[in-house]
Amino acid sequence: MTEATNEQHSDAGNGGGDGAGGERRVRVVLVDDHRMFRAGVQAEIGRTDETGVEVVGEAGDVDQAMTVIQATRPEVVLLDVHLPGGGGVEVLRRSAPMMGDADQPVRFLALSVSDAAEDVIGVIRGGARGYVTKTITGGDLVNAIFRVSDGDAVFSPRLAGFVLDAFASTDAPPVDEDLDRLTQREREVLRLIARGYAYKEVAKQLFISVKTVESHVSAVLRKLQLSNRHELTRWATARRLV
Structure with missing residues (x-):
């Protein structure tokens, strides 16, 4: 995790600080099909007293993800794009009612090795609030989690252009x-x-x-x-x- 990203934001930094100070916690579920990567993310961001992030569950495929998300109702789900059982887009599709819950919305932040435009656009169209690549630093990821929990949109720098280009056009993308x-x-x-x-x-x-x-x-x-x-x-x- 080394990439400098535009997730850095003064409000986000303050959010992370509030969490570390005990004034705020963000409950997170990790969804990724690689167990060692989940363990690495947990070690990086799951020190709740320091980061304000509490990892309340994890999953390695679509069905596991839905079980854990429904059981824990986290504020933020860190979601890989490529998952057994239909991918991150399928998790988003099944989670639509929870994303639309006005009282306790579940928000999604894609965290993926892929920087492909179709992957980014697919999960954003599915309802994710942001998309960052796995080269992101631990501190920037914590900030991104707090921002997404507040309803902000967060992207790694070069990925934002994909989304702007896609949604600036009223034409449907060509089918290949x-x-x-x-x-x-x-x-x-x-x-x-x-x-x-x-x-x-x-x-x-x-x-x-x-x-x-x-x-x-x-x-x-x-x-x-x-x-x-x-x-x-x-x-x-x-x-x-x-």
Whole structure:
């Protein structure tokens, strides 16, 4: 977590300070399919007396997420985009009634390795209040959590432009039937492979095994009817995915 982000905000900083001083707590649920990453986030932000953030639950897939969120009704959910069972968008869809609760709204902040425009726009359209990448620092993440709990919108710097561009246009985004055949995880693997990453580098970026990367690449090639990674790179470049 090293990226400087625009989550820094005087009110957010004061919010974090209030929490550390015992005047305020924000209850958070962590939703990510990588257990070690959840443990790292918990260690980074879950020191409640210091950060004001209380981690009240965690989940690794869509069904677990819904069970924990409904049971704990946190102020903020840190939500990964890529999850077994339908992804972060499915969690948002099922959580719509809780997001609309005027008395006790549950707000969502996407926390993902992906910086792809379609991922960012998808979860924002689904109702998330912000989107930050996993390179964010612990302090900035705490500030982002407090801001989202207050109803603010929070984005890592380069991601805000995706959202502004998407919502500035009244035209619906074009449908790409080929791209729609791919799962969210397959799209992320596709993008990294097209950028020239080796399988081991993709595995490290996405917290998955090399064998899983190979399986995803095989699935992408089959679905897109491509023969090798060079054709895949040309395909992705033509669609401005890299």
